[in-house]
Amino acid sequence: MSSAEDARPWPARAAPARAGTAPGQPAGSGQPAAPSAPALATEGLVAGYGDVEVIRGVDLQVHAGQLVAVVGPNGAGKSTLLKAILGLARVMGGRVLADGREISGWRLDRLARLGIGYVPQTDDVFDSLRVSENLAMGGYLLGKAQRAERAEQVLAIFPPLRDKLHRYVGTMSGGERKMTAIARALMLAPRVLILDEPTAGLSAELTDAVLTEQVRALADHGHAVLLVEQKARAALRLADTAAVLVQGRVAMSAPAGEVLASPEMAEIFLGGRVPEKGAAQA
């Protein structure tokens, strides 16, 4: 899909090391942050809906240039974790941080200005709008000329969308819709991109293409990428670090290769067991 190196959706910048050692950029124009602060982090995050706790004390770190995968069984709270980071679920305890600055409970538009983009699991596109209109919505913080320029850059990454700019998204295939959703999120050139199951409903071939050519590529070009994936093995093969979420807690957090090779991981996925001890913690 990514036809040319210079057709990428991200502003040119030096690609930091994959190990997550790259310094984070200061958040906005305000307070400078510690150079080593992760682009995105949660500390002891407790969150849920109403009075119900779904996330029960989650620590997570995503540095610039890193792809961090969150995997786990259905209902483990993966989407809720993302929603809590994005101010869409109730934060009951702990903190969400961007470049060391607390952003707990911030609204989506404020997070967007900070350079945090989100592709939700569902309702990630406007079905009743055309592809071009979805892209324009994604670039809502930009002026008209900037929006057009940015749309060109994003379309260079998703050439199949160029022929479909006037199509209503509701008439498109699952893969085309997801491509539109990711393209929409890229319109603001986010520094941090949060993706909830971007490969849902996609074929195995398209899954690999999206994860490798879009998600991994974003991290390789310096973005901090937090990925929730149901297709755990595919995600773990590409991620730098991974957290396995079970019943709202991190059951294992380690380099993705270790999680992939772990017998505990298979057990967690089969049985939903939370290891009491012995699981590596990041």
Ligand SMILES: Nc1ncnc2c1ncn2[C@@H]1O[C@H](COP(=O)(O)OP(=O)(O)OP(=O)(O)O)[C@@H](O)[C@H]1O
């Ligand atoms: N809006 C909501 N109000 C109340 N409870 C909710 C809400 N959304 C999710 N839940 C509950 O929170 C728990 C975790 O759901 P969540 O969607 O975060 O899981 P998940 O790990 O993303 O699952 P999946 O892999 O199926 O997407 C579930 O018990 C779910 O029923």
Ligand SMILES: [Mg+2]
């Ligand atoms: Mg989910």
